[in-house]
Amino acid sequence: MTDRSSTSSSDPSSDPSSGRGPLLTALGLAVALLALDRATQLDPPFEEFEEFGEDLQPFARTTYHIDPAVVPGVSGVARFFRNAQGLRGRIVSGAADDVLLVGGSTVACTLLDEADALGAAIEHAVVQPRRLAALGRGGYPLGRLLPLIDKVLSTPTLRPGAIVVMLGANEVELLMNHLPWTDGPAWDPDGPYGPASWATTFAGWYRANGDGRFLVRPRQAYATGPKRDQLTPPQRQVVETATAEFTAQLTAVVRTAVDRGTRVVLVTQPIAFDATTGAASPGWAPFFHAEPGQGVLPTPRLMHELVERFNAATRAVAASEGATLVDLAHTLSSCGPCFYDQWHFTVLGASRGGAAIAGALDDDDGPAR
Amino acid sequence: MLFHTIEFAIFLPIVWLAYWATFRSPRVRTCILLLASWTFYAAWDVRFLSLLVGSTALDYFCGVALGSTDDPVRRRRLAALSVAGNLGLLGTFKYYDFFASSFAAMLARVGLDVAPWTLEVLLPVGISFYTFQTLGTTLDVYRRRVQPEPDPILYAAYVAFFPQLVAGPIERAERLLPQLRSPRPFAWRDQLDGLLIFAVGLAQKVVIADRLAPLVDQTFAARPGELVAADVLIGSWAFAFQIFGDFSGYTDMAIGSAMLFGVRLTDNFRGPYLAANPQEFWRRWHVSLSSWLRDHLYVPLGGGRGSKWLTARNLLLTMVLGGLWHGAAWTFVLWGAAHGLWLLLHRALVGVLARVGGMGAAWRWPLRILGVAVTFQLVCFTWILFRAEDLAAASLQFGALGNPGFGPDQWAKLQWLFRFAWLGVVIQGVQYRWPEQLRGGAARGVLVVLAVYAISRSLADGAFADDRPFIYFQF
Incomplete structure (x- = not known):
């Protein structure tokens, strides 16, 4: 700062413009603005996913300050970043060492810090360096992920060397919210349990700066509410239809990927229920639409049965299509501390799951097995 | 509000x-x-x-x-x-x-x-x-x-x-x-100018500042080992344009609002990132504060009237207190001190150059361009101190400057930065060329074009969804 005449004393009514060629100047600026605008909007060197939803907003950042009493086994302060493409982790740019994780919140690892998430755990564990990105969308079953997967596989500047697909949780979640679990009147498709309200089913669970207390009410409801251990015959029919559709969709995904030179690793969805002892994790808290006392919930055993139906479909598709299979459902079947609720990973769970997937990625570098 | x-x-x-x-x-x-x-x-x-x-x-x-x-x-x-x-x-x-x-x-x-x-x-x-x-x-x-x-x-x-x-x-x-x-009595010209200036300010806030903010936030929320030098550089450039868009945008909205009441406020920005040295930067950045500090602190302390040591003391003290004015944290103190030292170095360099004789006219523009680039980069380094939560966070950023590396992630960040920052460069060019609130002649045409573009771009980006408060409100 130096001595100089005061800027505040300048005459407010003075006209500093030269006045020469005002129209040309304005015109020149207009042309320059449009040219610069086009130059920075056209052909970005990376593709984006924001068109698929606001949750895929570039560079979004959420920090969770987590209550360890409610969500054990995770960092107290968990950062969730989205990159320029709206994905968690690295940019996917069509490179051979790009690996895209596809799935729901169990893949996104919402309450885990950047350094602890599944993608980071895989990157840490692989022998051959790879760049992991996670396209995990909370609450999305395979059917709703298909447009995104299609974009990834059909765009050369996106298509990764491998995709790792872990599904099943949201398929079961969807069934839970669509099947007539209530003992009340007949199921109303337009009612609170019907597809019309599906979009709101998961809304509001995760909040910025949340501390994980959204798990408290589901846990309370599970502890006190009525539960059902068997599917009714009409419900079985819905489940059969759903798993058949899932199988067809997953098969199509694997075939498309392999056709386009992308390797597929299919991963079964692990769940915090030990089938041998019949014990569920103490943090068990499936999200469901009903308020406490309103609905009839599936028991952990029935939930496990439902998840296993989709896992069985995943194993079958892997076998029939020759895709690599990581049977995490089996690997983590008795690892209670691997989950803070019924299927979301703790740091330990992501680390063990990441190591298993990394092993599969290292085992075979071919585009598909 | x-x-x-x-x-x-x-x-x-x-x-x-x-x-x-x-x-x-x-x-x-x-x-x-x-x-x-x-x-x-x-x-x-x-x-x-x-x-x-x-x-x-x-x-x-x-x-x-x-x-x-x-x-x-x-x-x-x-x-x-x-x-x-x-x-x-x-x-x-x-x-x-x-x-x-x-x-x-x-x-x-x-x-x-x-x-x-x-x-x-x-x-x-x-x-x-x-x-x-x-x-x-x-x-x-x-x-x-x-x-x-x-x-x-x-x-x-x-x-x-x-x-x-x-x-x-x-x-x-x-x-x-x-x-x-x-x-001033009611004049449609004032009303139109006020609205146009307000629109340009609004675009600086919602198109430049708010769109770059998430990239900046991520960079400064990083933990050890998560950044390479390119991340830090891009993050600091992004913050430079975020804080410019935020504060210059606020100022233009203030100036535009005041014009609707027939009142003309002081200019606060005159193309600060087109400055070729730190002294010029402070004549172009937050002008109303720097002139306040000059008139009510630097000059009463003695200004440049005493020995060179007294001048140095006065300058350093003014800049440190100016830094502290921004916030109660050591990062702001250091930010002010860094600018004070830089101003002192610049004064010394100018003195040496004056003694050895000036360079030829042919060197004027190359040197000016070099000066602008160096000044912008040094300003960005000081912005790291300004933006970091604390000294440890600032130290993490400066430490990461030693980690080489540039890949698709950095390229994508750079693309994102260019996509929004160029408008800030254009606006600073206009501020530089037409200071004092863009009035009359060519300036009005420029203002109309800028405002039309600003409004259309703001609407196209859907940028109004984010109602981030202004950075300078916390000061």
Whole structure:
């Protein structure tokens, strides 16, 4: 700062413009603005996913300050970043060492810090360096992920060397919210349990700066509410239809990927229920639409049965299509501390799951097995 | 109440209608402006309105009393009362906890564990701006640069004038008071210019600042080992344009709003990133603060009139206190000190170059371009101190400058930066070429083009979804 005449004393009514060629100047600026605008909007060197939803907003950042009493086994302060493409982790740019994780919140690892998430755990564990990105969308079953997967596989500047697909949780979640679990009147498709309200089913669970207390009410409801251990015959029919559709969709995904030179690793969805002892994790808290006392919930055993139906479909598709299979459902079947609720990973769970997937990625570098 | 929210979109037309409907009645007109301004301020927290009123009353009293006496002792006491009152407010609400915690930390280092007794009060929005404005006015009256304002309503409206109340520009009495006393009559030209300038300011906020903010936030939330040098550089460039878009955008919205009432506010930005050296940067960045610090701190300390060591002391002290004005944290102190040292180095370099003789005219533009690039990069390095949460976070950023690497992630960040920052470069070019609020001739055409583009781009980006507060509100 130096001595100089005061800027505040300048005459407010003075006209500093030269006045020469005002129209040309304005015109020149207009042309320059449009040219610069086009130059920075056209052909970005990376593709984006924001068109698929606001949750895929570039560079979004959420920090969770987590209550360890409610969500054990995770960092107290968990950062969730989205990159320029709206994905968690690295940019996917069509490179051979790009690996895209596809799935729901169990893949996104919402309450885990950047350094602890599944993608980071895989990157840490692989022998051959790879760049992991996670396209995990909370609450999305395979059917709703298909447009995104299609974009990834059909765009050369996106298509990764491998995709790792872990599904099943949201398929079961969807069934839970669509099947007539209530003992009340007949199921109303337009009612609170019907597809019309599906979009709101998961809304509001995760909040910025949340501390994980959204798990408290589901846990309370599970502890006190009525539960059902068997599917009714009409419900079985819905489940059969759903798993058949899932199988067809997953098969199509694997075939498309392999056709386009992308390797597929299919991963079964692990769940915090030990089938041998019949014990569920103490943090068990499936999200469901009903308020406490309103609905009839599936028991952990029935939930496990439902998840296993989709896992069985995943194993079958892997076998029939020759895709690599990581049977995490089996690997983590008795690892209670691997989950803070019924299927979301703790740091330990992501680390063990990441190591298993990394092993599969290292085992075979071919585009598909 | 933020300028880019629906609340302000409702508030402004109501005040505007009431103001122009009563324009012929100066008393009513001024009362309306005052009530509107206090309402605007109370919208944040009605409790803090008492601080604004208290600071206004103190300086009104001091000013009037200064005008009624020639006794130098009494005049000094009155000026000291204003200084003590305003700095006391700032000290209590802004700095007390910082100094108490720092003192406790210092004692802990020598083995004395003392729990700091902190107030933990909320920082009243705009306190640094209005206290400096009222204090500056009293000091100007003390130095007989301006006459005291006898009308308490007009004086209160001057202190609280809502377009510039919470984040400046810090106005001078000799400029703003006469305009409030005898404002320009209604003119469609003022109204149009005001709206156009407001639109350009809005675009700077929602298209540049708010779109770059997430990238900046991520960069500065990183933990050790997560960044390479390119991430830090891109993050600091992004912050440079975020804070420019945020603050220059706010200022243009303030200037535009004021023009709707026939009032012209001071310029605060004149293309700061086109400066070729630190001295020029401070003539182009936050001009109303730098001129306030120059006139009320640097010059009274002795300015450049003493020995070179005294000048250096004055400059360094002014910049450190200027840094501290921004926030109660060591990062701001260091930011100010870094700029002070840089200004000193620049002075020394200019002195050496003057002795060895100037370079030929052919070197003028290459050297200017080099100067702009170097100055921008050094400003960005200092922005790291300004943006970091604490010294450890700043140290992490500077440490990462030693990690080489550039891949698709960095390329994508760079693309994102260019996508929004170029508009900031264009706007700074316009500020540089047409300072003083873009009036007349070519400037109006430029303003129309900029405003049309700004509005269309803001709408196309859907940028209004994010109602981030202005960065400078926290100061």
